[in-house]
Amino acid sequence: MDATSADSAPRDGEPHPGGKLTRERMLACALEMVDREGIDKLSMRGLARALGRDPMSLYRHAANKADLLDGVAETVLAELTVDPNDTDWVAQLRAVARQFRRIALSHPHVVPLLVTRPLATPLALRPRGTLRPLEDILALLTQAGFSGADALHIYRALFGFLHGHILNELQEIVENPEETDDLLRLGLHRLPIHEFPNLRGLASVLASYDGASELERGLDILLAGLPTATTSAT
Amino acid sequence: MDATSADSAPRDGEPHPGGKLTRERMLACALEMVDREGIDKLSMRGLARALGRDPMSLYRHAANKADLLDGVAETVLAELTVDPNDTDWVAQLRAVARQFRRIALSHPHVVPLLVTRPLATPLALRPRGTLRPLEDILALLTQAGFSGADALHIYRALFGFLHGHILNELQEIVENPEETDDLLRLGLHRLPIHEFPNLRGLASVLASYDGASELERGLDILLAGLPTATTSAT
DNA sequence: TCCCGTAGACCTACGGTGTAGACACCAGTC
DNA sequence: GACTGGTGTCTACACCGTAGGTCTACGGGA
Known part of the structure; x- marks a missing residue:
């Protein structure tokens, strides 16, 4: 049969x-x-x-739909790998940042989940895969000589910045891709000129957003500023 | 009758x-x-x-439920006021940042809307009230001598940071508020010791998170780093 | 005065949703 | 053979967003 x-x-x-x-x-x-x-x-x-x-x-x-969504977020975040034994912590954090950006851009629809689900769950109850990068970065930084408190502070600063950056980058939605004029491409002609003169004037700048270099500039500022804001190491 | x-x-x-x-x-x-x-x-x-x-x-x-949610986000964001004529742009941005934090903390459940709705709508189609702070900050910065491109860059850096910070701060959820031991208060005892040694060790630091001063430190780094990353003004 | 357009509110109905609860089936273990 | 625990299935419930149509009140020409 x-x-x-x-x-x-x-x-x-x-x-x-x-x-x-x-x-x-x-x-x-x-x-x-x-x-x-x-x-x-x-x-x-x-x-x-x-x-x-x-x-x-x-x-x-x-268990329910929320749990399923947590699982999806965890799956995506599991792509992020941290090497806690890297002796150059600055380089390692940069690598993590670039990885995170790449992952987020390849799953843009999951980003709201990534930044939003943690708001609903106490840290210790979050999916384990979600806590892995945190633990590994803490290991990386304490091995580099930072105190636990400073390590945590740096982790927060980094991921706060990363979340903010990726939210920024994903907002760049072009309305009429086939249009050549930037003002029309972005739909900015709809805004009243006398109310939004500055914004309308920036059509060309808005149209030429470069997420990768924006990330690097942000990292420069952050990584340069961090050691002085903590009891610096190495 | x-x-x-x-x-x-x-x-x-x-x-x-x-x-x-x-x-x-x-x-x-x-x-x-x-x-x-x-x-x-x-x-x-x-x-x-x-x-x-x-x-x-x-x-x-x-028009529909999405429009209603946009309206709620707009209502909350309308509480944010920017003075584009302030001659001290650094002080003004600090004031905006503190305001934003206060507003977000008093409407924590709206924060997902604030950071997430813009991902679904092209800039020019967003609710007008949402674009107001952007326009005003652009005005503030161009009056301070920045080019349009740099002004936009600073706006993005600031709000990227703000969104990231507030997402961080709202994640601090205490599981058992009445418990005195930090490890139990945060539920960290649930994590296997050999898998998360660093994280478990930071119970006391996690428990003493201070959002206000965290914001200030972040602003210090950001505002100190920004002028050098752009063609500086004043 | 009548007429008509319009805006606001309401009702009904349709096709979807998440999931509780009960039941059927199977692999293993005693 | 009996029991048990994991897995899949079916039914049913309460709720959702909203399309389409109708009723009413009001304001402004004619």
């Missing part, structure tokens, strides 16, 4: 294409959907449809 | 307590609900209930 399938199909003709459903597969599929259609198009039912399962199956692997 | 009410009641006995519904009243009520119960407890139907109207009435004053 059974078809060509391996030992995973229970009885009917191939009900579940790829064997058992795991949390990882569920999260991967959810991430893919979010990347494609944005965060509020993700529904439990839609996700189940994409996986070919019953919607209620998902609740075996996530 | 009519009761004590003023000239606003049409016929039945006092159908609408306070006269006609306006966008301002609707937004004020929405803001109050969000402040009280958080953002995802706000529904059109619930809001209508609180206002004593039919749910569909709200659509006379907001």
Whole structure:
């Protein structure tokens, strides 16, 4: 009675294409959907449809929708790797920053989750994968000679800046990409001239935003200023 | 037949307590609900209930729910005032930063809206009240001698930092406020010791976070570093 | 005076949502 | 064989955002 399938199909003709459903597969599929259609198009039912399962199956692997979203954020953040043994802490932080930017830009729809979910959960209850970069950066900085308090301070300054920067960068949305005139491209002609003279005058500058170099300039300022604001090390 | 009410009641006995519904009243009520119960407890139907109207009435004053949320964010941001004629631009930016922090802390549930809504809308289509601070700060900085490009750069750096800072500060959630031991207060005892030694060791530092002074230190670094990163003025 | 346009409020209804609760099935272990 | 715990499924409930249509009051020409 059974078809060509391996030992995973229970009885009917191939009900579940790829064997058992795991949390990882569920999260991967959810991430893919979010990347494609944005965060509020993700529904439990839609996700189940994409996986070919019953919607209620998902609740075996996530307590509720919030938990699923936490999982998606954790999946993305897991791409971030920190080397706590790097002896050049400045270089390592720069590397982390660039990595973070790259990850955020490749999952723009997840960014609201990344910056927003921690507001709802006490630190110790957050997904473990979310705390990993924090722990590793603390290790990096204490090995570099900073006190725990200063290390924490630097972590906060760095990620505060990173979150702010990425929110800035993702706001650069062009309204009419095919238009050549910057004012029209950005839709700024809609603003009344006498109320927003400065803003309208900056069309060309707005249009030429360069996120990568903006990040570097910010890092320059931050990393130059940090040691003097703490009891400096090395 | 009519009761004590003023000239606003049409016929039945006092159908609408306070006269006609306006966008301002609707937004004020929405803001109050969000402040009280958080953002995802706000529904059109619930809001209508609180206002004593039919749910569909709200659509006379907001195109849809997203527009309503934009309105709430705009209402909050309207509390922010910038004096573009201040001759001391550094002091003025500091004042704006402190104001922003105060506003954000008094409406913590709106913060996700403040940092997140702009990601969905091109700059020129955002609510006007949202663009006001930008325009005013550009005016302030160009009057101080900065080029338009540098002014925009400084605005971005400031608000990037502010958003990052406030997201940081609002993450400080105490799990068991009545507990005296910091480790238990923050729930850090739940983390495995061998996986998160540094983080667990920082319980006391985490518990004594001071947002106000953190903001000031960040501003010191930022405002000291900015002029050298641009073609400095005054 | 009549007429008409418009703005505000309301009602109904549709197709979606998250998820509680109960039940069926299976693999292992005693 | 009986029991147990993880997994999948089905049904059902309460709620959501909002399209479409209707009723009423009001203001301004004609």
